[in-house]
Amino acid sequence: MSELERTFLVDAPPSRPLSLLLLEDSVLDAQLISARFEEAGLDVRLVRVDNQAGFTRALEGCPFDLILSDYNVPGFDGLAALSAARSACPDTPFVFVSGALGEERAIELLKRGATDYVLKDRLDRLVPCVSRALREAEGELRRKRAEEALRKSEERYSLAIRATFDTIWDWDLETDFLHWNDTLQQVFGYTPEQLGSHPDRWAERVHPEEREQVVQGLRGAIGSSVEHWMAEYRFLCADGVWRHVLDRGYIVRESDGRPVRMVGAMQDISERKRTEEERQRLLQEAHRRAEFEQQLMGIVSHDLRNPLSAILMAGTLLLRHQDTQPWQARTASRIVSSAERAHRMIRDLLDFTQARLGGGIPVSPAPLDLHELAAQVVEEARTAHPGRELLLFRTGDAQGRWDADRIAQVLSNILGNALRHGLEGTPVRVETEGTEAQVLMRVHNQGEPIPPDLLPHLFEPLTRGGTRPGHSDRSIGLGLYIVRQIVLAHGGSVEVHSTADEGTLFTVRLPRLADARPASTDEERST
Template structure:
């Protein structure tokens, strides 16, 4: 926007200069207008001739300049000046009048008049108007600058009060430092104790950190960067130390020399203690997991050797023709216990591997799920001759799965159904091909799974409330391992359980394994 002062030039802007003239003489008003026209000004002149119109004009609008005769009938120049200062205090006020004594002229200037021009010397009018408008523009700019500085200082003070950081302002040329009021609250050190130079700050840095901090700061100041930060221990007034994070912004001159650095210091003692404690706990957890993994590996390896020997010896004894019935019964019990122990070791190893984040590895290959299921059911029937296990199969059963792991899924679900169902009720196993997926359902009738347990049934070490026989007891990993193996194949497993409908576990498997089927499943 072009200023009013520039509008006095012959190439004035499109907006005319707005002038208010208090003049009762028509002739004098014409002479004044002619002087402005001769100067080539673009202006709009509003002339009033008595007090009432003058007061209404002041109250109504904005003017770039006010021109006034000193002697108007019924209204003297001093009253007009006072009214103008009250309504439009920033608008230049020029007297254009006849004879005016020096003492009165000085008095009017003291009261706020910008200048005065005698009517017989109107050639001074335009230069005086130009000077008055420049002075106003300069004054407005000065006030705007002062207001901006005041607001900036106010914001600075508010920020220092609002933040929990200590603000430090360091003038490098004079080595003077100003600290915010938060220094005592945050760092436990009175401002007076820090002094007014940087030495008061550096001597409180821990001796083991001081050289590093100083070297880093000097290097940053000598470079062209405008930011510096470090973390160090700072001594409080009571001799104790706090850990602080110190960040600074460097102001440089045109040649890049550092002139000033404004920084913020934050007490991060508790945050560092929390981080150290977190790292300690993580380290302990890692060591504990590694120990548990190693222990499980050692135990399972050491146990499997004797168990394999027991299984082999018991199987050979059962095949002897001369074995007595009571001996056969005892050997069969030994064989059953050894097989159950072997399953527990396998479950424990799978659980450990899954919980360590490695998941349970699967190796898909072409297999028929119908055949795998029938084989597992036949083994279950042989071990539970008193139970009725029914099988129904439909659709194409072929797909890419890990046969051993799928057998483990079916076995765990069938064993679970036998364990938690009434002895006189059947267990139904169904496999059916549905497009690109295979569905396995295992159903049993009996006491339903408790409502509070149902959402967590696949979590490790979760078991139903029904008390199983001593020979059937497990460590509660079967369903957890089922879920992990199903997930490893890219499938899903769900359960429904009601008093009327019984309990059904449903496994859905894609025929094509996931892209990373060889990778372990997430635990």
């Protein structure tokens, strides 16, 4: 949990109140917003302004932790408010709280620097949204601190060179006598007497994997006409630790080019090496994340939305046709229902991607019977795979509060994987079991097991469980990652067990969240 969250978004007494600036012309709406924070038990200092002049004055000095703004304020629109806030307080999170925002406008606001948005008829999202905004602001602050720390580290490195804290050595090439200055002990732990005056004593402490290359490079520089030599290698310190060293030398020559002396400096660059490796790791991680988001956005916006819209339109036309037979109407109705659910999933996935995948997938729990939901998902799968046998077992009471679309997405994804990767000619078994405190969903199939080395990473993004020979699979490996995120958003868990003998079994555990009732002993079987 971030520092800001610990300060403002937990039950412990806050060290100081959360300071919010609210641009809102409606006194009633401002009171409703303030009430949301009071209901959450948060100590909030809310400063309300209702016009451009007041908003501009309030921004002076950036005294606020977060800015909330209506999109439509008389004489002052939301884009202008966002621009003013980003100019005066670029690091302060900015959240729109408005009565109506279309999808395109919301995306445009996010692109222009808004942290998030909340609709006024969904103020139950306000506190979680503020929590996410503060968490993202804390992450950005940490990133800037890391960059500042790196800048200061490089500055210290530059000052250290000017202060000549390096270990200085002076080598008489005619007598082969090597002299060390006193910083040798401070940097590497040896006294000049311990390391000795012969170059071989130095060479013995160069790492064996690099010794031959370093020594040959040094001898080659002395034997040539160059004036400078430089090498990086690992050097054994007195405490037995190998340290990364940058060694540089200047070769003094007589007028005829004969080398007579060489003066140089050894610098411990271990910390710089670690900093460079960490920066490379962060850059690679950021690059992978950017590629992932771009790939996801491309698939959602092009590869999925266009054909899905065509399916939805075709199904709707079939339902409206006057000569449609009853069985055709039922089939078209299932097509439309499935397409509408998929369309909602894609919309939510776009919101999820725009939020940079940092705040978890939002869910809207409502009363639901998982037995009925499972039956609907299985029926849709039977329609899509008429040649496969699907068995449905339902046990106990499956009433509770969950997000129906999201849970259907979980079961559809796992069931789709079972049908796709399961052994042809063998049944796929779906179970829903109600217990006293939770409801379990299980999906089992026979076939090639998931490789053991892949199991620990199966629910990570861009991970795929393999494909049967001759089977086409254009998945980007995001499905099971979203499955786990949805289950976690419901306070549940998901696990997988896969062996050659027992097949593959996915188990989802969902707490009832509310309206929990004891499980019954009745069992229903549908084939």
